[in-house]
Amino acid sequence: MRQPEKKRRTVGIRGQLMWFLCFICLLLLVLFWFLCTQLLEPLYTTHIQKQLTEQADAIVQKLDDAIADGQTLSYWGFGSQLYVNSQFFNQLSSEIYENGGMSSFCVDISDVTLRQIFKVENLSYCNLHRTRPTDENSELPSYSTARAMRQLCRETGSCVRKINPPTPSGTVELMVGRTTSDGSYTVLVTTSLMHVSEAGEVMSTVLPLAAALIFAFSMSAAWLFSEWFTKPLRQLSGAARQVAQGDYAVQVETNRRDELGDLAQEFNHMAKEVQHAAQMQRDLLANVSHDLRTPLTLIKGYAETVRDITGDDKAHRDEQMNIIVDEADRLTALVSSVMELSKVTSGAEKCEKVHFDMGQLCDEVSERYDAVCAQNGWQLKLELPEEELPVYADPNMMQRTLHNLLGNAMHHIGGDGIFLLRASKVPEGVRVEIEDHGPGICAEDLPYIFDRYYRSRSDAGKQGTGLGLSITKAIFQQHGFRFGVQSTLGKGTTFWFIATDTK
Incomplete structure (x- = not known):
């Protein structure tokens, strides 16, 4: 058998996971670098400004309280x-x-x-209380930075400023100014921002090394994670190849408690179902081949006998020709059942669902058995309610299932010669039951009674294709109806299904 051509694979799931984790790592490193180099100074400055504002407001409050109490804080005497x-x-x-x-x-x-x-003054070098010339080449007197800041604060009521150093060796300082309620005093609080630049320099030095270590760790972690994550996928892939090669007994580990574990369990269930289906297919072919061989052998043997021996003996010829006809009918029924089962299970025969009365259908089907019951002394009891039993299904398929189940009941009819067809309304829809009073079915046979060509021990040697219940099961599954069987040895068997009225 020609193997399917494999598509060229560029990057597997493991490679994709590693690329994704590396990308996330790089993205985090870039974000960390941005926070350290671009946002560190604004955030640090905002924090320092908050502290300076709290200190300035606290001092101004002390001054306001003292002025309100009538205390004299300062005055000018003689001689300024x-x-x-x-x-x-x-x-x-x-x-x-x-x-x-x-x-x-x-x-x-x-x-x-x-x-x-x-x-x-707690700073080693305070920009607020140092003077600097207006122009480096000017001989004019220098002005006081503190005086300029006091004037600015009095004009605005409050201010926040960065004070640049007068010499290149100094550091930038942050100042917050406040004025008392009556405008008598101005409070300026300032501190150095040297620690911001120092922190930036430290981060610039440490960040490349930290980035390299983090990236190396991330690569190792990505490799180990991708190995752990893709291991069950590789096991599933190998198991799928084994199934494709015909090894249906393959199973994969299901130790994980996540979606991959659920996938492994579903794969194992699928492999079991495929194995069961393959075994049923082999059994079906073996049984059908055996049943085909028997009528074909009889047809050939009796045809040769008619040709060679009893051609002139009308009585023997008619008897043997009847056997040929019966075996040909049996062969035709078997082939028809196999074809019908194939069409139903493959979906070639679609459901044509309509709304109809299941009670009326049961009544019509039961009339078909009047002649055979009268001929054999049997009795088909029909138990239907007076109300309608609406269902939504394919009438032809439902008629076929009723015939299959009633025919099965006739083959196992009990000594009283009675079998029943009843229908009743239940919360889910309409429950239909076919009951016989025959020998019953063993408990170990019940789970397999609807399988293809399965026959219980009590059916061994009986006529029939063995596919009627399989066809019935396929029709119920196609409709989505619940169905089952109940049986007691020596008392009889009841097959049932529930038809719904919903689309």
Whole structure:
């Protein structure tokens, strides 16, 4: 047999998984680099600004409370001498250090004249209190950065600014300014942003090495994960090739408790069903071949006898010709049953479903058995309700199933010569039962009674094709109807099915 040509495969599932995991790793590394290099400084600056704002608001609140209590915080004496409330500011300084955590902040408090009345300088080099010339080539007096920031804060009420260093060796500082409620004092709080640049430099140094280590680890993890993930798929692929080569007994491991484990279980179930179907096909061919050989042998033998011996003896010739006709009819029935089963199971014969009354169909079918019952002294009892029994099915197929089941009941009719056909309404639809009072079926035979060419031990040697119940099963499955059989040895058997009225 010619093997199917394999399609050229570029990248397998394992390769695709590795590419996907590597892509995710690279994407995460790029995202981490972006966070470290592009968002670190804005986020860090926002955090520092929040701290500076809290400290400035706390100091302004202290000043507002002191002014509301009528305390004099500062005044100008003779000769432009500045006097401050040392007790208040010493207490303020202690509270700043104890509660505010101002070890790395610089504080500047000024009055309406923009002159400084209090200062806490904890930075080694504070841009706020250093002067720088307006122009490097100018001889004009230098101006105070602090004075400019105080003026800006008084004009705006509050401000946030970055103060650049006056010399290249300095660092950029962040300043937050606030004004008291009455506008008497201005508070400036500032700190260095040197740690931001240092963190950026450290991340720039560490990031390449970290990226290399993470990528190497990701590659190893991707290789191991793809090996673990694709192992059951490779097992399924190998098992499928074995099934294609005719080894239907192959099974795969089902230890996983996920979708791949479910797939393995479904594959094992499929392999069992294929094995069972193949065995049934072999049994069918063997049994059909045997049944075909028997009538063909008889036909040939009696035909030769008529030709060679009894050609002139009319009585013997007619008897032998009748045997030939009977065996030809038997052969025709067997071939017809095989063809009918093939059409139904392959789907070549489609269901033509319509709405009809199952009770009326049962009544019509039962009338066909009046003659054979009268001839053999049998009785077919029909039990139907007065109400209609609507179903949605193919009437011709349902008629065929009734004939198959009634014919099976006649072959196993009991000593009382009675078999029954009853139909009743149930919540699911219409339940139809065919009952006989024959010898019954063994419990071990019941699961296989609908299989192709299966015959129970009690049927051995009886006439019939052995395909009627298989055809009936295929019709029920095509309609989606539930069906089954109940039997008790020595009392009889009941075949049943439930027809629905839904599309």
